[in-house]
Amino acid sequence: MKKTIALLFTCIGLVAFSQEKAQDPQEIEAIIVNAQTDEPLESVHVINLNQVKGTISDSKGKFRIPAAVNDTLYLTYLGFKPQKVRVTNDMFKFADTRIALTELAYALEEVIIRPYQLTGFLEIDVKNLPINTAYQYSISGLSKSYEAGNKNPSAVTKVLGAILNPADLLRNLFGKRPRQMRKLRQMKEDDQIRDLLASKFDRETLTELLQLEKVDIEDILSNCNYSESFIQTANDLQILDAISSCYEEYKVLNRGN
Structure with missing residues (x-):
């Protein structure tokens, strides 16, 4: 019992x-x-x-x-x-x-653009000019050097990826974020998200969803042979579909390796 x-x-x-x-x-x-x-x-x-x-x-x-x-x-x-x-x-x-x-403020103060404050005295003006921080990287066997933009670990990786094999750069970008990339399919299946992205052009919602920087999105599409014009003018939904297509191609390529 x-x-x-x-x-x-x-x-x-x-x-x-x-x-x-x-x-x-x-x-x-x-x-x-x-x-x-x-x-x-x-x-x-x-x-x-x-x-x-x-x-x-x-x-x-x-x-x-x-x-x-x-x-x-x-x-x-x-x-x-x-x-x-x-x-x-x-x-x-x-x-x-x-x-x-909170509503955004639309009142903008008058801005005077002065790239450099020049005094007319050569000794002073030379010291005030900004130092070029775009570092050049040279590779043995190649006749010219390549500019990576700044001195950080990813700079060299991007240079090598662009020179040697675009797939290497994609592997570096996609491989580090497999969880975020899996969200691509979920995002494409949600009509509300698709409608929102179709009206957006600033990439802010995409960066939040995928946890990617804007520069990473541009690098991905550039190395998947999308034009600069498309990258700059497409709405966020078109960018999402392009990244998704690129990711599918990357998976096939990666499976072959």
């Missing part, structure tokens, strides 16, 4: 545990407002950077999105400063959590 009761409680515990697991992932609900006016903001794009899920706030500033504690939400809205919000336990318990976005 005791064994039967113990078995019954064990089964109940397993059922309860499985129900809790079935409820994952949970969703949070919050309201986005203008920090200056406290008015709700409609059509704010919200992305869960950890789970690669996106949504948009409604006319009352409300949104719902799958999330877990310590996930990071990335909020963007035209004319407002992008903001990151860490998901906390209280967000699951209260539906009236308010997130305030």
Whole structure:
């Protein structure tokens, strides 16, 4: 009899545990407002950077999105400063959590561009001119040197990658971020994220999602034979698709090695 009761409680515990697991992932609900006016903001794009899920706030500033504690939400809205919000336990318990976005300042002070402050005295002006920090790297057997831009460990790697084999540079960039690169497929499958990226041209959302620097994105596409014009003018969705295509080619190449 005791064994039967113990078995019954064990089964109940397993059922309860499985129900809790079935409820994952949970969703949070919050309201986005203008920090200056406290008015709700409609059509704010919200992305869960950890789970690669996106949504948009409604006319009352409300949104719902799958999330877990310590996930990071990335909020963007035209004319407002992008903001990151860490998901906390209280967000699951209260539906009236308010997130305030700060409006960007449009007033720009007059700027006078003076590249160098010249006095007219040669001895003084020579000392004020900036020192060229673009270092040159020469390789035995090649007739000319190559400029890497600055003196850091990645500079030499980029020079060698560009000279010897573009695939080497891709391997260096992709190989260090396999987890971030796996997000590419998730991003392409989420319609909300795709719609957001289609309206973006600044690469800021892409850098947050992929944890890549803008210069890395440019290096990847350049070494996948995309033109400078495309890299500079394409919207973020086109850039995402180009990186994804490049990554698929890299995987095939890497598998061959």
